[in-house]
Amino acid sequence: MDDLRSHGAPPDPERDAASDAESLVYRSVRKRIISGEYPGGTHLSTESLAASLGVSRTPVREALRRLQVEGLVEQHANRGAFVASWTRDDVDEVFNLRVLLESHACEHAAQRIGPDAIARLRELAHQMEDAAANPAAGRVDALTTLNDAFHRLILEECGQPRLTHILHRLVDMSMVMRTFATYSKEELLRSMEHHRELVAAFENHDATWAGSVMRSHLCAAHRVTLRSQFIADGSRHEAAEPAGTKAAPGKTRAKSGAPATRTRRR
Amino acid sequence: MDDLRSHGAPPDPERDAASDAESLVYRSVRKRIISGEYPGGTHLSTESLAASLGVSRTPVREALRRLQVEGLVEQHANRGAFVASWTRDDVDEVFNLRVLLESHACEHAAQRIGPDAIARLRELAHQMEDAAANPAAGRVDALTTLNDAFHRLILEECGQPRLTHILHRLVDMSMVMRTFATYSKEELLRSMEHHRELVAAFENHDATWAGSVMRSHLCAAHRVTLRSQFIADGSRHEAAEPAGTKAAPGKTRAKSGAPATRTRRR
DNA sequence: GAGTCAATGATTGGATACAAAAAAGAGGAA
DNA sequence: TTCCTCTTTTTTGTATCCAATCATTGACTC
Secondary structure, eight states, X not given: OOHHHHHSSTTOSSOTTOOSHHHHHHHHHHHHHHHTSSOTTOEEOHXXXXXXXXXXXXXXHHHHHHHHXXXXXXXXXXXXXXXXXXXHHXXXXXXXXXXXXXXXXXXXXXXXXXXXXXXXXXXXXXXXXXXXXXXXXXXXXXXXXXXXXXXXXXXXXXXXXXXXXXXXXXXXXXXXXXXGOOOOHHHHHHHHHHHHHHHHHHHTTOHHHHHHHHHHHHHHHXXXXXXXXXXXXXXXXXXXXXXXXXXXXXXXXXXXXXTTTXXXXX | OOHHHHHSSTTOXXXXXXXXXXXXXXXXXXXXXXXXXXXXXOEEOHHHHHHHHTSOHHHHHHHHHHHHHHTSEEEETTTEEEEOOOOHHHHHHHXXXXXXXXXXXXXXXXXXXXXXXXXXXXXXXHHHHHHHHOOOTTHHHHHHHHHHXXXXXXXXXXXXXXXXXHHHHHHHHHHHHGGGOOOOHHHHHHHHHHHHHHHHHHHTTOHHHHHHHHHHHHHHHHHHHHHHHSOTTOOOOOOOOOTTOOOOTTHHHHHHSOTTTOOXXX
């Protein structure tokens, strides 16, 4: 009957635009983690989150569980949820995985992508160049949003839902880490050139070329992230704790492992 | 003080051995999905699950949310959770990702693995050969358990928690699909030989060799899975619906997409 | 007889209430 | 002063309750 409706948003498990309370909390908390408003180690109290968002604790708990599985949050039994922290090894791992998977996705996308998506990619690349050339306030935000859209569009074109899902989460992690990233002028220009080159590779449906450019692009981003997050000797950059937040118990220990997905020691 | 305790299980986000109600439900439902007791399309009612497990609906809902994010169940808004179904494209995607990632993990593991882990791998390989040679009842279960332990041990040795986590989920999916798999005698022997060869590669810390064997191993498994799950023309193998279960609404449609991680159509 | 519409029943999503565990703090002894 | 212990307080984890939504069934109309 109204099959059209069930065709659209509701059955979509990644209901980014869903209007229920759980999704509201999920989007809100995720956004704040990615933007850096909640730095690593921040205690996420279900009660205060529920109060500040005007919902009860039930959907908050479900949203935190989702964020935990996605790796942005750690949950300690009977102690609640904390924003995941990042070590240098974590940064390396995430970027190594992105290099491996996103270039793979790029190669598939190059073979399947249609003219509409290519046009959209070109438009996004142009908008990024405009934003980069215009030293206005909010430039970084605009660039981040456009860059995110560019990468996500490529992912959607690869036609592999699980790969897309995994990479969305890795890209989220990269964005958390890139909160403090500062691109030099040269690095910015190189990044723009990578985007242009990717569009050219897609126009020619050249999978090898597209994958290769993506690898270069991510290697460069990896270096920028490392430079902005860690000082040369490899010691950890600790985001300043905002007043009123409590550090995760046993945090210094936890850092030597990894957030959210640590394996058991034997 | 009791820092030792917080060192162990409690702060582990993948608390497989946790004793709270949510984890109990999670493990129970996950096990039934993987074992094939709940075939694709089975409706997972929060109420009946809560009743059968002796807990309330609250932890059941959280466990289902976790399984949804992990891709084993689909949640349709206001309609509840259903066990994810698998198309041939899904099988191909999962195995392609495993080939890419598990060989990568293997290469890292080969460089880091210690003598204890190698000994344990050799032991597991021997046990598998014994189990394979002994045509007793429960042989398939024993082989599945041992093989799972073998692969997971390699993953833990690679020292990359996120990669490990992602692969755990992909392996779970493979196990769901392999429920009905039947290895021929030749395929079984080849699989055993792969395990032996992997141990040899690890003993020599030869990353290229180890990664290469793992690729072969997974390609072979991919073919067996395809053969057992789908008939030659590529049409879908539908697991028999047990009496009393309701099919997911719009299921025929959903199958053309993918479970749990479908991307939005534009 | 087929199709449409409304009432009913079942099930989910969310809110609140309660019990248990952990963290924080006060107090006292060495 | 420092360390230990007991109490208080906060916060989590679970159970129960209520409202909203969806599927189903039956009656009604064309």
